[in-house]
Amino acid sequence: MKAYLDLCQRIIDDGVWVENKRTGKRCLTLINADLTYDVANNQFPLITTRKSFWKAAIAELLGYLRGYSSAADFRRLGTKTWDANANENAAWLANPNRQGEDDMGRVYGVQGRQWRKPNGETIDQLKKIIHNLSQKIDDRGEILTFYNPGEIELGCLRPCMHTHTFSLVGDTLYLTSYQRSCDVPLGLTFNQIQVFTLLALVAQITGNKPGLAFHKIINAHIYEDQLELMQNVQLKREPLPLPQLEINPDIKTLEDLETWVTLDDFKVHNYQCHPAIKYPFSV
Numbered sequence: 403m404k405a406y407l408d409l410c411q412r413i414i415d416d417g418v419w420v421e422n423k424r425t426g427k428r429c430l431t432l433i434n435a436d437l438t439y440d441v442a443n444n445q446f447p448l449i450t451t452r453k454s455f456w457k458a459a460i461a462e463l464l465g466y467l468r469g470y471s472s473a474a475d476f477r478r479l480g481t482k483t484w485d486a487n488a489n490e491n492a493a494w495l496a497n498p499n500r501q502g503e504d505d506m507g508r509v510y511g512v513q514g515r516q517w518r519k520p521n522g523e524t525i526d527q528l529k530k531i532i533h534n535l536s537q538k539i540d541d542r543g544e545i546l547t548f549y550n551p552g553e554i555e556l557g558c559l560r561p562c563m564h565t566h567t568f569s570l571v572g573d574t575l576y577l578t579s580y581q582r583s584c585d586v587p588l589g590l591t592f593n594q595i596q597v598f599t600l601l602a603l604v605a606q607i608t609g610n611k612p613g614l615a616f617h618k619i620i621n622a623h624i625y626e627d628q629l630e631l632m633q634n635v636q637l638k639r640e641p642l643p644l645p646q647l648e649i650n651p652d653i654k655t656l657e658d659l660e661t662w663v664t665l666d667d668f669k670v671h672n673y674q675c676h677p678a679i680k681y682p683f684s685v
C-alpha cells in the first residue's frame with residue numbers, strides 16, 4: 403500500500419505533462435515503476451485509502467483466463483469495466499473488424515488462449531503453462547503474452563498488462579507481470595489485484611506454493627481530471643493494514659476456472675478502507 407502511495411507521490415513530484423491523442427487528455431507521466439506483492443504471506447494489495455471494487459478486478463482476470471472477447475461475457479461475470487472500450491470508443495466503432503455490440507475483438511485472453519499461427523492452427527499459451535508447472539517443469543519460457551503486434555487493429559484496445567512470466571524454483575512459484583501503460587488512480591488498483599490473484603490461482607491449480615509477484619510498469623500516469631482528487635483527497639488519507647484473500651480450495655484445475663468458478667469463490671478478510679472516491683474514466 404505504501405508503495406502505491408509512493409508511486410502516486412512520485413508522479414506528482416517528478417511527472418511530466420504529456421498530451422495523449424487517443425483520449426484527448428493530458429497525463430502527468432512517469433516512466434518505470436516496480437511493485438512487489440507478498441503472495442506467500444497473503445498480503446492482498448487492496449487500496450485502503452479509498453474503497454476498492456475488488457470483485458470487478460477478479461471478474462476481469464477470470465474473463466481473460468477464459469479467453470472472452472465480449473463485454474457482455476464480462477458483465478455476466480460481474481464487471482462493466484469493458485463496456486466503454488467495446489461500445490463508446492470512436493476509433494473502435496469505426497473499425498470494420500468490430501463484430502457488433504459488446505465486441506472487444508482479439509484482445510487479452512483471446513491471444514492468451516487462441517494465438518493464431520500462420521498455418522491457421524491456434525496456440526493455447528495458458529494450457530501449456532498449467533501443464534508444465536503441474537509437472538514441476540519451468541522451461542524458462544512459461545510466458546503468457548497478450549501483446550500480438552500483428553493483430554493490434556483487430557482489438558478495441560492494446561493490452562496494458564500484456565505479459566505474465568511464471569518461474570518455478572523448487573516448489574515455489576513466482577510471477578513477473580509487465581504493463582506498458584498504467585492509469586494509476588483507476589487501472590492500477592485493479593491490476594495489483596490481478597497480478598496477486600493470478601499467482602495465487604496458478605499456484606493453487608498447479609500444486610505449488612505461491613512466492614512473490616513482481617509488477618513492472620513502464621508508463622505510469624495520472625489523467626489531468628484525476629489529479630485534484632488524488633492530490634487533495636486520496637493522498638491526505640492514512641493507509642490501513644492490508645487484508646487477506648481467500649480462494650475456494652475446491653478450485654483445482656484450469657477446467658474449474660473455465661466452467662463453474664464465480665466471484666463467490668473469492669472472499670476478502672479484514673478489509674478496512676476510507677470512503678470511495680469516484681475518479682473520472684477516460685475512454
Ligand SMILES: Nc1nc(=O)c2c([nH]1)NC[C@@H]1CN(c3ccc(C(=O)N[C@@H](CCC(=O)O)C(=O)O)cc3)CN21
Binds near residue numbers: 559
Ligand atoms: N483509461 C482507462 N483506464 C483503465 O484503467 C482501463 C481502461 N481505460 N480501459 C480498459 C480497462 C478497463 N479498466 C477499468 C475500467 C473502469 C474502472 C472503474 O471505473 N473503477 C471504479 C469503479 C468500478 C466499479 O464500480 O465496479 C473504481 O473506483 O475502481 C476500473 C478499471 C481498466 N482499464
Ligand SMILES: O=c1ccn([C@H]2C[C@H](O)[C@@H](COP(=O)(O)O)O2)c(=O)[nH]1
Binds near residue numbers: 562589
Ligand atoms: O488493465 C488496464 C487496462 C488499461 N489501463 C489504462 C492505461 C491507459 O490509461 C489506458 C489505455 O490507453 P492506451 O492509450 O492504450 O495506453 O488504460 C490500465 O491502467 N490497466
